[in-house]
Amino acid sequence: MNQLMEEHLRAFEARIEQEIDRRVAFIREQVTGTGGKGVVLGLSGGIDSAVTAALCAKALGPDAVVAMWMGAESSSVHHRDAKSVADAYGIRFLQVDFSQIVNQFHDVMLDSAEVLPSEIKIGADNPLVKGNLKPRFRKNAEYWMAALLGHRVANTCNWSETAVGYETKYGDAAGDFSVLGDLVKAEIRILAKHLDMPAPVITKAPSADLWEGHTDEDELGLTYEALDTYLITGEADAETKAKIDRLYALSAHKRNLMPLVSQPKYPGEGR
Numbered sequence: 001m002n003q004l005m006e007e008h009l010r011a012f013e014a015r016i017e018q019e020i021d022r023r024v025a026f027i028r029e030q031v032t033g034t035g036g037k038g039v040v041l042g043l044s045g046g047i048d049s050a051v052t053a054a055l056c057a058k059a060l061g062p063d064a065v066v067a068m069w070m071g072a073e074s075s076s077v078h079h080r081d082a083k084s085v086a087d088a089y090g091i092r093f094l095q096v097d098f099s100q101i102v103n104q105f106h107d108v109m110l111d112s113a114e115v116l117p118s119e120i121k122i123g124a125d126n127p128l129v130k131g132n133l134k135p136r137f138r139k140n141a142e143y144w145m146a147a148l149l150g151h152r153v154a155n156t157c158n159w160s161e162t163a164v165g166y167e168t169k170y171g172d173a174a175g176d177f178s179v180l181g182d183l184v185k186a187e188i189r190i191l192a193k194h195l196d197m198p199a200p201v202i203t204k205a206p207s208a209d210l211w212e213g214h215t216d217e218d219e220l221g222l223t224y225e226a227l228d229t230y231l232i233t234g235e236a237d238a239e240t241k242a243k244i245d246r247l248y249a250l251s252a253h254k255r256n257l258m259p260l261v262s263q264p265k266y267p268g269e270g271r
């Protein structure tokens, strides 16, 4: 590993208790501080949602955290890992499978688009047209549950993903607050270790799972190690640097939602 990166991670680990305390305080501010009764989040069996859940449980108490497993694969390793995280921190665990509704929605939309000329359907072969429905439906479900319970929705994205736009706009990228959005994946692994995360959650390959065999590193064409190292130290080979810089520029629209023609002013504010 790059030496600067190694030093950065060592320093992060040395101040891990402060990093945890800071995030716990932030969660309280964002949830109880805004009148929320607790937190809702999607628990995928991956490390980001697991660490977010663990920190929310620490901040608010386990009963105030409602984790939702959303999917059909109730026998999959991801489901097993999600359940093991919920059990480890004693948080509430719900399961819902709306995959048939997602499929039906996709089919109804395809039918509605039948009347359009095929030459303008430039995304016809793009698996993300359907793939991005999953994260968007999941976020819908999280907001449904948050409204039912008077909870806030925790976002589970991290800076490695957000920097290159590796998240679905208004899907997994959405939320009321983000616990890990300023941290790279390598830092989150260190947090996980100090939060006594079940081991399989820490070691498995990150995967968005939007289709069979989908892994983050394959789709991005980048390793998290190279991405994290560049984001933290600015060091990368020329090809990697060009690739990340390009993805960063292309995904600016996800970090700067809904540009306005001009910023309207509210009476008494902003002057």
Ligand SMILES: Nc1ncnc2c1ncn2[C@@H]1O[C@H](COP(=O)(O)OP(=O)(O)OC[C@H]2O[C@@H]([n+]3cccc(C(=O)O)c3)[C@H](O)[C@@H]2O)[C@@H](O)[C@H]1O
Residues within 6 Å of the ligand: 128, 132, 135, 161, 165, 166, 167, 168, 169, 171, 172, 207, 208, 210, 216, 219, 250, 253
């Ligand atoms: N320049 C621009 N200015 C303003 N808006 C722009 C735009 N370019 C696209 N858009 C809009 O954004 C849309 C495309 O963005 P989006 O819908 O997000 O779709 P897109 O970026 O194409 O796909 C999402 C990516 O995130 C990955 N993902 C998703 C979910 C979870 C994870 C994970 O690992 O956690 C990863 C997924 O595998 C895929 O690579 C376009 O349809 C358009 O509406």
Ligand SMILES: Nc1ncnc2c1ncn2[C@@H]1O[C@H](COP(=O)(O)OP(=O)(O)OP(=O)(O)O)[C@@H](O)[C@H]1O
Residues within 6 Å of the ligand: 041, 042, 043, 044, 045, 046, 047, 048, 049, 050, 068, 069, 070, 071, 135, 138, 156, 157, 161, 172, 206, 207, 208, 209
């Ligand atoms: N099957 C699922 N059930 C519940 N939530 C899910 C599921 N899959 C994804 N999510 C939610 O969407 C977020 C993005 O997940 P994804 O698996 O795509 O990648 P990730 O960024 O590696 O996150 P994680 O490390 O938590 O898996 C997750 O953090 C979680 O909140």
